Amino acid sequence: MAQKGYLENLWPYIENDPDLGLDGVLLPPLKASETSGGLYLLFGEVAITTLMGAEHIVGNRSGWTLDELLATYSSMPPESTILRYNNTRSDAFFRLLSAQLDQFVDWNTGETSFGCEKFYELVAFLETFPEKFETSLTRQQRYEECARQMLEGEQMLEIAYVSMVPDIPRNDTFFMDRSIYIGYPTVDGSLGSMFTLHGDILSMSANCQNKEAAWEFMRPILTQVYTPEEVTYKHQYVLMNIPINLKNYHAGNEADLHNPHIYTYGPSGVYYPDDVQLGPIEDPEYITRFDEVVQNTTQIYWPDDELANIVWECLGPYFAGDRTMEDTVRMLDSRVGLYVSEMR
Numbered sequence: 001m002a003q004k005g006y007l008e009n010l011w012p013y014i015e016n017d018p019d020l021g022l023d024g025v026l027l028p029p030l031k032a033s034e035t036s037g038g039l040y041l042l043f044g045e046v047a048i049t050t051l052m053g054a055e056h057i058v059g060n061r062s063g064w065t066l067d068e069l070l071a072t073y074s075s076m077p078p079e080s081t082i083l084r085y086n087n088t089r090s091d092a093f094f095r096l097l098s099a100q101l102d103q104f105v106d107w108n109t110g111e112t113s114f115g116c117e118k119f120y121e122l123v124a125f126l127e128t129f130p131e132k133f134e135t136s137l138t139r140q141q142r143y144e145e146c147a148r149q150m151l152e153g154e155q156m157l158e159i160a161y162v163s164m165v166p167d168i169p170r171n172d173t174f175f176m177d178r179s180i181y182i183g184y185p186t187v188d189g190s191l192g193s194m195f196t197l198h199g200d201i202l203s204m205s206a207n208c209q210n211k212e213a214a215w216e217f218m219r220p221i222l223t224q225v226y227t228p229e230e231v232t233y234k235h236q237y238v239l240m241n242i243p244i245n246l247k248n249y250h251a252g253n254e255a256d257l258h259n260p261h262i263y264t265y266g267p268s269g270v271y272y273p274d275d276v277q278l279g280p281i282e283d284p285e286y287i288t289r290f291d292e293v294v295q296n297t298t299q300i301y302w303p304d305d306e307l308a309n310i311v312w313e314c315l316g317p318y319f320a321g322d323r324t325m326e327d328t329v330r331m332l333d334s335r336v337g338l339y340v341s342e343m344r
Contacts, residue, residue, distance in 0.1 A: 001203075002040040008204035009038035013215045019223045026244050029195045032300045043197045044221040045241035047163040048297050050183045050193035051096075053156055054175035058182050062296045063192050066100075066125065066185040073156055080154045084146050089129040089319065090312070095159060096184060097122055098308035099194070099299075103187050105307070110340045115329040118187075123315065123325070131319065150174050157182075164240045165256035165290045169281050181293045193293065194301035198241045224248075231255050242294065253287045310335050 001007050014020050014030075029046045030039055058064075058072055073082055083091065100122070104113050113119075137145065149155040158174055160181065161167070171179040183192025200221055204214050225247050226234065234240055235255040243249050259281075314332045317323035323331075 002035040002038060006206055007040040008206045008208065008211065009040065010042055010204065010218075011039045013219070014039070014222070017215075017219060017223070020219075024246050025222060026242070026246055026249050026294070028295055028297055029197075029242070029244060029300070032195050032298055033197075033302075040203055041197070041201055042203070042218050042221055043199060043201045044224075044244050045198040046195040046244070047161055047198060047241050048181075048193055048293060049196055049301055050160050050162065050181045050293070050297075051157045052160040052171055052174075052179045052181050053158070054150075054153065054177035055180045056177055057153060057156055057175075058180050060178075060180055061182060062180075062292075063183055063190050064185055065187065065189040066121070068189065069185045070125070076156060077154060080156065081149065082156050084155060084158070085149055086133045086135065086142060086146075087129065088133050089126050089131050092126055092129045093312055093315075094308065097126070098311075099184055099301075099303060100187060101304070101307050101311055105336060105340055107340060107344065110337060110344060112333045112336050112340070114332040114336070115326075119329075120325070123318070126315075127319070151176055162290070162293055163242055164235065165253050165286050166259065166281060168286045168289050168293075181296070191296050191298045193297040194299045195297055196301045226251065235259055253290065257282055257284065257287065306339065307336065310339060 014025060015022055017024075029043075033039065033041050033043075057076065064072075069082070073080070081087070083095065087095075104116070104119055106112070135142065146155070150158065153175075160171055160179070162171075162181065168179065181193055184194070186192045202218050202221065204211065204218065208214050222245055225245060228251070231248070231251045232255055235252055240252060243252065311332060314328055314335060318325060318328040
Protein backbone atom coordinates (compact mmCIF):
# COMPACT_ATOMS: atom_id res chain seq x y z
CA MET A 1 0.00 0.00 0.00
CA ALA A 2 2.88 2.35 0.78
CA GLN A 3 4.66 1.55 -2.48
CA LYS A 4 1.48 2.23 -4.43
CA GLY A 5 1.06 5.64 -2.79
CA TYR A 6 -1.99 4.86 -0.68
CA LEU A 7 -0.40 5.83 2.66
CA GLU A 8 1.03 9.06 4.07
CA ASN A 9 4.70 9.31 5.03
CA LEU A 10 4.70 10.06 8.77
CA TRP A 11 8.31 11.20 9.19
CA PRO A 12 7.50 14.90 8.57
CA TYR A 13 4.78 14.77 11.24
CA ILE A 14 7.19 13.36 13.83
CA GLU A 15 9.94 15.81 12.87
CA ASN A 16 7.64 18.83 13.14
CA ASP A 17 5.74 17.78 16.26
CA PRO A 18 6.63 20.18 19.14
CA ASP A 19 6.67 17.31 21.66
CA LEU A 20 8.69 14.90 19.53
CA GLY A 21 11.17 15.56 16.77
CA LEU A 22 13.70 12.93 15.75
CA ASP A 23 15.52 13.35 19.07
CA GLY A 24 12.35 12.51 21.00
CA VAL A 25 11.79 8.98 19.64
CA LEU A 26 13.65 5.70 19.66
CA LEU A 27 14.80 5.60 16.05
CA PRO A 28 15.84 1.94 15.39
CA PRO A 29 12.29 0.47 15.46
CA LEU A 30 10.94 3.28 13.29
CA LYS A 31 13.82 3.01 10.81
CA ALA A 32 13.32 -0.77 10.67
CA SER A 33 9.69 -0.31 9.63
CA GLU A 34 10.46 2.08 6.77
CA THR A 35 9.39 1.37 3.20
CA SER A 36 11.62 3.02 0.59
CA GLY A 37 12.74 5.59 3.16
CA GLY A 38 9.22 6.52 4.26
CA LEU A 39 7.47 5.73 7.55
CA TYR A 40 3.92 4.48 7.04
CA LEU A 41 3.22 2.74 10.38
CA LEU A 42 2.89 4.40 13.78
CA PHE A 43 3.21 2.31 16.94
CA GLY A 44 4.13 2.97 20.54
CA GLU A 45 5.85 -0.20 21.72
CA VAL A 46 8.05 -3.01 20.42
CA ALA A 47 9.83 -6.10 21.66
CA ILE A 48 12.74 -7.94 20.09
CA THR A 49 12.72 -11.54 18.91
CA THR A 50 16.12 -13.06 18.31
CA LEU A 51 18.40 -16.03 18.87
CA MET A 52 20.85 -15.97 21.75
CA GLY A 53 23.81 -18.13 22.65
CA ALA A 54 26.57 -18.32 25.23
CA GLU A 55 29.51 -16.08 24.43
CA HIS A 56 32.01 -18.92 24.78
CA ILE A 57 30.16 -20.81 22.04
CA VAL A 58 28.97 -18.20 19.50
CA GLY A 59 31.47 -15.42 20.22
CA ASN A 60 30.72 -11.75 20.74
CA ARG A 61 28.94 -10.70 17.57
CA SER A 62 25.48 -9.62 16.46
CA GLY A 63 25.00 -11.34 13.11
CA TRP A 64 26.02 -14.34 10.99
CA THR A 65 25.29 -16.34 7.88
CA LEU A 66 23.89 -19.87 7.84
CA ASP A 67 27.36 -21.14 6.87
CA GLU A 68 28.86 -19.43 9.93
CA LEU A 69 26.13 -20.90 12.11
CA LEU A 70 26.91 -24.39 10.82
CA ALA A 71 30.67 -23.85 11.24
CA THR A 72 30.13 -22.90 14.87
CA TYR A 73 27.87 -25.89 15.38
CA SER A 74 30.46 -28.26 13.90
CA SER A 75 32.90 -27.29 16.66
CA MET A 76 30.52 -28.33 19.45
CA PRO A 77 30.63 -31.69 21.27
CA PRO A 78 28.91 -34.75 19.70
CA GLU A 79 25.16 -35.03 20.35
CA SER A 80 24.87 -31.23 20.62
CA THR A 81 21.87 -29.46 19.10
CA ILE A 82 21.36 -26.11 17.38
CA LEU A 83 18.02 -25.35 19.02
CA ARG A 84 16.33 -27.27 21.82
CA TYR A 85 16.84 -31.00 21.45
CA ASN A 86 13.11 -31.57 20.78
CA ASN A 87 12.87 -29.16 17.84
CA THR A 88 11.62 -30.67 14.58
CA ARG A 89 12.19 -29.90 10.92
CA SER A 90 9.10 -27.70 10.93
CA ASP A 91 10.44 -25.77 13.94
CA ALA A 92 13.74 -25.15 12.17
CA PHE A 93 12.02 -23.99 8.99
CA PHE A 94 9.63 -21.51 10.57
CA ARG A 95 11.99 -20.31 13.32
CA LEU A 96 15.25 -20.11 11.40
CA LEU A 97 14.67 -20.03 7.66
CA SER A 98 11.24 -18.64 6.76
CA ALA A 99 12.47 -15.05 7.09
CA GLN A 100 15.13 -15.79 4.42
CA LEU A 101 12.74 -16.80 1.65
CA ASP A 102 12.60 -13.31 0.15
CA GLN A 103 16.09 -13.85 -1.27
CA PHE A 104 14.58 -16.30 -3.77
CA VAL A 105 11.89 -13.89 -4.96
CA ASP A 106 12.23 -10.70 -7.01
CA TRP A 107 9.10 -8.77 -6.06
CA ASN A 108 9.72 -6.19 -8.80
CA THR A 109 9.93 -8.60 -11.72
CA GLY A 110 7.98 -11.53 -10.27
CA GLU A 111 10.85 -13.94 -11.00
CA THR A 112 11.81 -16.73 -8.57
CA SER A 113 15.15 -18.50 -8.12
CA PHE A 114 14.59 -21.61 -6.01
CA GLY A 115 16.74 -23.71 -8.32
CA CYS A 116 20.01 -22.39 -6.88
CA GLU A 117 22.74 -23.81 -4.66
CA LYS A 118 21.79 -21.60 -1.72
CA PHE A 119 18.24 -22.99 -1.60
CA TYR A 120 19.57 -26.55 -1.89
CA GLU A 121 21.81 -25.80 1.12
CA LEU A 122 18.82 -24.64 3.15
CA VAL A 123 16.91 -27.81 2.30
CA ALA A 124 19.92 -29.96 3.21
CA PHE A 125 20.13 -28.12 6.54
CA LEU A 126 16.46 -28.88 7.24
CA GLU A 127 17.07 -32.56 6.56
CA THR A 128 19.36 -32.69 9.60
CA PHE A 129 16.31 -32.18 11.85
CA PRO A 130 13.85 -34.97 12.66
CA GLU A 131 10.40 -34.87 11.09
CA LYS A 132 8.77 -35.62 14.44
CA PHE A 133 9.89 -35.71 18.06
CA GLU A 134 8.81 -38.55 20.25
CA THR A 135 9.78 -39.08 23.89
CA SER A 136 8.66 -40.86 27.01
CA LEU A 137 9.90 -38.02 29.23
CA THR A 138 7.39 -36.07 31.28
CA ARG A 139 6.99 -32.34 30.70
CA GLN A 140 9.09 -31.55 33.76
CA GLN A 141 11.79 -33.96 32.62
CA ARG A 142 11.87 -32.32 29.19
CA TYR A 143 12.34 -28.93 30.84
CA GLU A 144 15.14 -30.31 32.98
CA GLU A 145 16.84 -31.86 29.95
CA CYS A 146 16.72 -28.48 28.18
CA ALA A 147 18.30 -26.81 31.21
CA ARG A 148 21.00 -29.49 31.44
CA GLN A 149 21.94 -29.15 27.77
CA MET A 150 22.22 -25.38 28.01
CA LEU A 151 24.28 -25.44 31.18
CA GLU A 152 26.61 -28.14 29.85
CA GLY A 153 27.18 -26.45 26.49
CA GLU A 154 25.25 -28.97 24.39
CA GLN A 155 22.69 -26.52 22.98
CA MET A 156 23.99 -23.72 20.79
CA LEU A 157 21.02 -21.36 20.53
CA GLU A 158 17.83 -20.44 22.34
CA ILE A 159 14.99 -18.31 21.02
CA ALA A 160 14.92 -15.10 23.07
CA TYR A 161 12.47 -12.24 23.53
CA VAL A 162 13.96 -9.00 24.83
CA SER A 163 11.69 -6.21 26.07
CA MET A 164 13.34 -4.74 29.20
CA VAL A 165 16.72 -4.46 30.91
CA PRO A 166 16.22 -7.40 33.37
CA ASP A 167 15.93 -9.74 30.40
CA ILE A 168 19.72 -9.46 29.99
CA PRO A 169 20.86 -10.80 33.39
CA ARG A 170 17.96 -13.27 33.39
CA ASN A 171 19.03 -14.65 30.00
CA ASP A 172 22.63 -14.92 31.19
CA THR A 173 21.49 -17.65 33.57
CA PHE A 174 20.24 -19.86 30.73
CA PHE A 175 23.84 -20.70 29.86
CA MET A 176 25.53 -19.38 33.02
CA ASP A 177 27.56 -17.18 30.68
CA ARG A 178 27.20 -13.81 29.02
CA SER A 179 24.23 -14.05 26.63
CA ILE A 180 24.98 -12.92 23.07
CA TYR A 181 22.06 -11.85 20.85
CA ILE A 182 23.44 -13.09 17.57
CA GLY A 183 20.07 -13.26 15.82
CA TYR A 184 18.75 -15.38 12.99
CA PRO A 185 21.15 -16.24 10.16
CA THR A 186 20.95 -13.89 7.19
CA VAL A 187 22.18 -14.14 3.62
CA ASP A 188 24.95 -11.57 4.06
CA GLY A 189 25.69 -12.05 7.77
CA SER A 190 24.00 -8.78 8.69
CA LEU A 191 22.04 -8.22 11.87
CA GLY A 192 19.40 -10.91 12.34
CA SER A 193 17.29 -9.72 15.28
CA MET A 194 13.79 -8.33 14.63
CA PHE A 195 11.37 -5.90 16.24
CA THR A 196 7.83 -7.09 16.86
CA LEU A 197 5.21 -4.35 17.10
CA HIS A 198 2.84 -4.09 20.08
CA GLY A 199 -0.17 -1.99 20.94
CA ASP A 200 -2.11 0.08 18.43
CA ILE A 201 -0.65 0.27 14.92
CA LEU A 202 -1.98 3.13 12.80
CA SER A 203 -1.47 4.51 9.31
CA MET A 204 -2.78 7.64 7.58
CA SER A 205 -4.40 7.59 4.18
CA ALA A 206 -2.53 9.62 1.59
CA ASN A 207 -5.80 11.22 0.45
CA CYS A 208 -6.99 12.03 3.96
CA GLN A 209 -9.10 15.21 3.87
CA ASN A 210 -7.80 16.59 7.19
CA LYS A 211 -4.29 15.34 7.86
CA GLU A 212 -3.65 17.68 10.78
CA ALA A 213 -6.67 16.29 12.61
CA ALA A 214 -5.59 12.75 11.73
CA TRP A 215 -2.16 13.40 13.24
CA GLU A 216 -3.72 14.83 16.41
CA PHE A 217 -5.59 11.56 16.75
CA MET A 218 -2.47 9.44 16.12
CA ARG A 219 0.25 11.32 18.00
CA PRO A 220 -0.67 10.25 21.59
CA ILE A 221 0.75 6.83 20.69
CA LEU A 222 4.16 8.52 20.82
CA THR A 223 3.70 11.63 22.97
CA GLN A 224 2.36 10.19 26.24
CA VAL A 225 5.08 10.54 28.88
CA TYR A 226 4.81 8.48 32.05
CA THR A 227 5.18 10.06 35.46
CA PRO A 228 7.95 8.64 37.71
CA GLU A 229 5.25 6.82 39.70
CA GLU A 230 3.81 5.26 36.53
CA VAL A 231 7.28 4.19 35.39
CA THR A 232 8.00 2.55 38.74
CA TYR A 233 4.67 0.75 38.81
CA LYS A 234 4.86 -0.45 35.21
CA HIS A 235 8.39 -1.80 35.56
CA GLN A 236 7.77 -3.51 38.87
CA TYR A 237 4.39 -5.11 38.26
CA VAL A 238 3.71 -5.10 34.50
CA LEU A 239 5.45 -7.01 31.73
CA MET A 240 6.84 -4.12 29.75
CA ASN A 241 7.63 -3.65 26.09
CA ILE A 242 10.16 -1.19 24.68
CA PRO A 243 8.58 2.29 24.36
CA ILE A 244 9.18 4.42 21.28
CA ASN A 245 8.96 7.64 23.32
CA LEU A 246 12.61 8.25 24.23
CA LYS A 247 11.89 9.77 27.66
CA ASN A 248 9.91 6.68 28.64
CA TYR A 249 12.65 4.46 27.25
CA HIS A 250 15.41 6.00 29.36
CA ALA A 251 13.25 6.34 32.48
CA GLY A 252 12.18 2.71 32.26
CA ASN A 253 15.74 1.48 31.82
CA GLU A 254 16.85 3.34 34.95
CA ALA A 255 13.87 2.04 36.92
CA ASP A 256 14.77 -1.52 35.98
CA LEU A 257 18.12 -1.24 37.76
CA HIS A 258 16.35 -0.82 41.10
CA ASN A 259 13.49 -3.23 40.56
CA PRO A 260 13.31 -5.59 43.57
CA HIS A 261 10.89 -7.98 41.83
CA ILE A 262 13.29 -9.75 39.47
CA TYR A 263 13.75 -13.50 39.48
CA THR A 264 15.93 -15.68 37.32
CA TYR A 265 14.22 -18.39 35.35
CA GLY A 266 15.79 -21.18 33.40
CA PRO A 267 14.53 -22.65 30.12
CA SER A 268 10.74 -22.77 29.96
CA GLY A 269 10.31 -21.66 33.55
CA VAL A 270 12.64 -24.11 35.30
CA TYR A 271 14.25 -22.48 38.32
CA TYR A 272 18.01 -22.99 38.53
CA PRO A 273 20.47 -22.94 40.12
CA ASP A 274 19.05 -22.76 43.65
CA ASP A 275 16.16 -20.50 42.59
CA VAL A 276 18.47 -17.52 42.03
CA GLN A 277 16.95 -14.10 42.75
CA LEU A 278 18.67 -11.25 40.95
CA GLY A 279 16.85 -8.08 41.87
CA PRO A 280 17.71 -5.33 42.27
CA ILE A 281 20.41 -5.70 39.61
CA GLU A 282 21.98 -2.22 40.12
CA ASP A 283 24.79 -2.64 37.54
CA PRO A 284 24.41 0.00 34.75
CA GLU A 285 26.30 -2.32 32.38
CA TYR A 286 23.01 -4.15 31.85
CA ILE A 287 21.48 -0.95 30.45
CA THR A 288 24.42 -0.69 28.05
CA ARG A 289 24.00 -4.28 26.90
CA PHE A 290 20.22 -3.88 26.54
CA ASP A 291 20.64 -0.69 24.52
CA GLU A 292 23.17 -2.42 22.26
CA VAL A 293 20.60 -5.10 21.45
CA VAL A 294 18.05 -2.40 20.60
CA GLN A 295 20.50 -0.38 18.50
CA ASN A 296 21.72 -3.52 16.68
CA THR A 297 18.21 -4.54 15.60
CA THR A 298 17.45 -3.34 12.08
CA GLN A 299 14.54 -5.47 10.86
CA ILE A 300 10.84 -5.54 11.59
CA TYR A 301 9.12 -8.88 12.10
CA TRP A 302 6.46 -8.74 9.43
CA PRO A 303 6.74 -12.15 7.83
CA ASP A 304 5.00 -13.23 4.67
CA ASP A 305 3.25 -16.23 6.19
CA GLU A 306 1.64 -17.18 2.89
CA LEU A 307 5.02 -17.41 1.14
CA ALA A 308 6.42 -19.57 3.96
CA ASN A 309 3.36 -21.82 3.91
CA ILE A 310 3.60 -22.34 0.15
CA VAL A 311 7.28 -23.27 0.36
CA TRP A 312 6.69 -25.63 3.30
CA GLU A 313 3.80 -27.36 1.51
CA CYS A 314 5.93 -27.87 -1.61
CA LEU A 315 8.79 -29.32 0.41
CA GLY A 316 6.56 -31.86 2.18
CA PRO A 317 6.46 -34.44 -0.66
CA TYR A 318 10.21 -34.05 -1.19
CA PHE A 319 10.98 -34.85 2.45
CA ALA A 320 8.59 -37.81 2.23
CA GLY A 321 10.49 -39.19 -0.78
CA ASP A 322 7.56 -38.74 -3.16
CA ARG A 323 9.02 -35.96 -5.32
CA THR A 324 12.49 -35.14 -6.64
CA MET A 325 14.21 -31.85 -5.88
CA GLU A 326 13.94 -30.85 -9.56
CA ASP A 327 10.16 -31.37 -9.52
CA THR A 328 9.94 -29.56 -6.18
CA VAL A 329 11.76 -26.54 -7.60
CA ARG A 330 9.46 -26.47 -10.62
CA MET A 331 6.43 -26.55 -8.34
CA LEU A 332 7.89 -23.80 -6.16
CA ASP A 333 8.63 -21.59 -9.16
CA SER A 334 5.07 -22.11 -10.40
CA ARG A 335 3.17 -21.65 -7.13
CA VAL A 336 5.33 -18.87 -5.71
CA GLY A 337 5.46 -17.15 -9.09
CA LEU A 338 1.68 -17.12 -9.25
CA TYR A 339 1.46 -15.79 -5.69
CA VAL A 340 3.97 -13.01 -6.41
CA SER A 341 2.07 -12.02 -9.57
CA GLU A 342 -1.15 -11.75 -7.58
CA MET A 343 0.55 -9.56 -4.97
CA ARG A 344 2.23 -7.15 -7.41
